[in-house]
Amino acid sequence: ELIGSGTGIEGTSFESIGKSLEMLRAHVAYYYPDREALVEAAIKLVISTVQNYTVDFVREAPDEGFGKVDGFVNGTFAWVRDFPTHPKVILLLYYYASFNKSYKDMHDRVRTLGADRLAAAIAEILPAKKRRQASAVAKWIQSLLTGHVIDYITTHPSADLDSVRKKSLREIHAYLKTI
Numbered sequence: 607e608l609i610g611s612g613t614g615i616e617g618t619s620f621e622s623i624g625k626s627l628e629m630l631r632a633h634v635a636y637y638y639p640d641r642e643a644l645v646e647a648a649i650k651l652v653i654s655t656v657q658n659y660t661v662d663f664v665r666e667a668p669d670e671g672f673g674k675v676d677g678f679v680n681g682t683f684a685w686v687r688d689f690p691t692h693p694k695v696i697l698l699l700y701y702y703a704s705f706n707k708s709y710k711d712m713h714d715r716v717r718t719l720g721a722d723r724l725a726a727a728i729a730e731i732l733p734a735k736k737r738r739q740a741s742a743v744a745k746w747i748q749s750l751l752t753g754h755v756i757d758y759i760t761t762h763p764s765a766d767l768d769s770v771r772k773k774s775l776r777e778i779h780a781y782l783k784t785i
Contacts, residue, residue: 645698649709652695653716659685660720664727672779674727675747679778682751683771686758693759721745728782736785743785747778 660681667677686693702709724744729737751774758770 649695649699649702649712652689652692653699653712655689655692656682656685656696657716657720659688661723664723669730672731672782674730675724675778675782676775678724678727678747679751679771679774682755683767683774686755687767690759693755697756697759717745717748721748724748731782732785739785743782746781750774750777 660678663681663684664674664677667673667680699709699713703713704710721741721744724747725740728743728747729740732740732743754770754774758765758767762770
């Protein structure tokens, strides 16, 4: 939470983590050898949280129509709603991935896993002859959602998140209907 809040990466330290958790600095330092390990653990926690949200929403979504795809979208926006600082941590992952191979590998694994899950749902609604396009469509949806979330948290944080979710669904449905 500290990394994605007003404290930011610069203000995140063993002391600030300890204070927010009401722990001694030494206890925090025991689990993390350095600040880099602490940041990496925070990024991995955020990744697992959004993955759990999307998987749970897809699992609970109806099988018919765009249900599973909508579940993926709704899970993404529920995560943003419930953890508003987490997308900022994902932006930190994007930044680190731009110059650090281990973060790029982490980013690529996460994106591929998400695209594969989404492609499976998309393949179910595409005509048999078009199913090979599912992976490309999934990557397009990921990019659209990423853009909308980044725009929401950086440019229009006062916008209604549910309106952004609905806009995403409309654009995705319109695109899927053209395939």
